[in-house]
Amino acid sequence: MKVTKEEAARHRAALIEAAGRLFRERGFEGVSLAEISKAAGLTHGAFYGHFTSKEDLAAQACGQVLDNVAANWRRVCEAEGPRALGTIASAYLSSRHRDNPGEGCPFATLGQDIARQEAPVRGAVTRGLRGILAILGPLFPGKTEAARKQKALAAYASLVGAMVLARSVEDPHLSEEILRSVAASLPLSPE
DSSP states (O other), X not given: OOOOHHHHHHHHHHHHHHHHHHXXXXXXXXXXXXXXXXXXXXXXXXXXXXXXXXXXXXXXXXXXXXXXXHHHHHHHHHHHGGGHHHHHHHHHTSHHHHHOGGGSOHHHHHHHHHHTXXXXXXXXXXXXXXXXXXXXXXXXXXXXXXXXXHHHHHHHHHHHHHHHHHHHOSOHHHHHHHHHHHHHHSOOSOO
C-alpha cells in the first residue's frame, strides 16, 4: 500500500521525535534503529525510506531538538523581555529537566557522544548552538554583540555543566545544591 506524502511526512517526523528522545535517554550507541522505529510506531523498514543512515537520523534529530529549544526560548523572550533569562534558567536548572533527560537539552545528555560524532551530527549541533546563542546574547548587557555573545556562552556553559553535574551525583541534596548554586551565580535580571 502506497503511503501519501502527508503520511510520509508524519512518519519522518515521528522517527525524528523518537530518535531525539531515545538518543538523549540512552546515547547514540545505546539505541538501535529497530527501537527508534518501534517507538515511532513504525516498522524497521520504514526508516530506510527517510534516512540514509543512523548518523543522518542523529543529525536530523539533534537539529530538530535544538530548533525546538530555540523556538521555545524565543517565545519566552518575546513574552517576558528582560526577565526571560530568569525564566529560561529556572526551567533549565529544574529538577524536572534533571529527571527527564529524554525531554531536555542534548548538550547535557549527549555532550561527549556529540564530540565523537562525524561532521553531519556536529554540524547540526553547531548550527543549533549558534541559534541558541543568538537568542541568549541580547539578554546580556554589553557594549558589543561580541561581548554579549561571550556572556551568553559562559552562561549557557554554566547551565549545561550544572545539569551534567546534577545528574551525575547520587546525593539528591547535592544535586539540588548544584542547580541552586549555578542559578544564583547567573545575572538573571537586567542591569
